[in-house]
Amino acid sequence: MKAALLPLGVALELGALLSQQSWLSWLAALAFASYFLLHFGRLNPYPRWLGIITLGILLVALFSSRTDADLWPRLASSAAYYTSFLGALGLMQLLAKRLPQLSELHKALLSGSKVVLYPRYVLTAGSIGSILNFGMMNLLCGTLSQHLKRYPLSDEQRRSGLRSVMVTTLRGFALVPLLAPTSVTIAIISREMPELSWSAMVPYGLVAAVMMIVVGWRRETRGLLELRDCIGDSSKAEGMILLLLGSLAGLLAIGAVASLTVLTASQSAMLLVPLGVVSFLLWRDRSPKAALQEVSENMTSMHNEMFIFGCAALLGGVLGAIAPLEEIATWLAQEPKYNVLLAVASLFSTITLAVIGVAPIVSLSLIAGLLAQLAHLGVPIMTPAVGLMCGFSLAMIFSPFGPSTLILARYSGETPFRVAFGWNGRFVLSVMPLLLLLIFATYWLHA
Helix, strand or coil, rough: CCCHHHHHHHHHHHHHHHHHHHHHHHHHHHHHHHHHHHHHHHHHHHHHHHHHHHHHHHHHHHHHCCCCCCHHHHHHHHHHHHHHHHHCCCCCCCCCCCHHHHHHHHHCCCCCCCCHHHHHHHHHHHHHHHHHHHHHHHHHHHHHHHHHHHCCCHHHHHHHHHHHHHHHHHHHCCCCHHHHHCCCCHHHHHHHCCCCCHHHHHHHHHHHHHHHHHHHHHHHHHHHHHHHHHCCCCCCCCCCHHHHHHHHHHHHHHHHHHHHHHCCCHHHHHHHHHHHHHHHHHHHHHHHHHHEEEEHHHHHHCCHHHHHHHHHHHHHCCCHHHHHHHHHHHHHHHCCHHHHHHHHHHHHHHHHHHHHHCCCCHHHHHHHHHHHHHHHHCCHHHHHHHHHHHHHHHHHHHHCCCHHHHHHHHHHHHHEEEEEHHHHHHHHHHHHHHHHHHHHHHHHHHH
């Protein structure tokens, strides 16, 4: 069964994380490559073009004097990891369909004072996203669809409600790069520049997060209140205590695995989510064949997003290897003013490139590599790091090609361009001046 290549690849990558055997990652990359070669024509136009461009750049790198033989195994491992990242955490969607307590989550979030309605939704999405990453998008969007089916809403009310909750969820997800120690942003920055730890960067991320919450508070609260009024359900959400206890148990398990093994919190979640979901399916249906089919179908529904993430990992790795980062860093280190200009450029370039189809993780990898060279030359790099962190956060909600936007488009039935620009255009334009003020304040503090 061709679709089984995706869960096979994820299983091999999880085995690589557990055993720390890199050859399992290479086999995982081979399984993913086989699936996407066999199903290339079924991908959406953007992933197909991204795949062709990625292949072209890999061929150029093959004949470049700046690359060596060690690059290719690293690229294979990186592609397998990031492709599995989405596939593993996306299995939360299966729980959203099966657990009745999860369908009550939106009822609980839509209750209470209107003053805390929007920030509570945003912070809940950010908190879950800090552990499950894109699995949070599948979880909250999947449970939302199930929740709204219980009420006699008109098509217009349903579309408006979906839009309000999903855009709020997306805004919460954008807080993950700013606040979460498990985010890919902090992981890459701290790996390239150990002096920029999560504890050093989180104060600036917290200020940026508050700015983003305040900007979206008034407009989106109105939409959430309209949905609550249309539903008209004042009954108490059932099963929240069990859901809270289950969530705490899951978080404790992730924390325990992360503290007792070499795995990070995100890697622990990658391992425990599939383990928990598959165990639940086997316990409930008593059929390994049915469980495999359900897992395969779930990953197949996300193959566009998984392919984009895998290509982004390849592009980021190969461009970082062949780009003349040392020469660029030497030139930038000549003038202190270039520091703040690089921060502004990091903010705008990450967003602009994401809009035209360059995955933010590619920009993140390249700019982080450049900052590492600047740090080696003794240049203060907190200001451009803050610009990069803020740019990555906004790029996640303003790119019509990003996995988060594609997930929302799939659930809402809207086009990715409508989700990115129609839902978030005014928000991004409103918050951008505030983030520029944060960059200038950071530069002043570290000048």
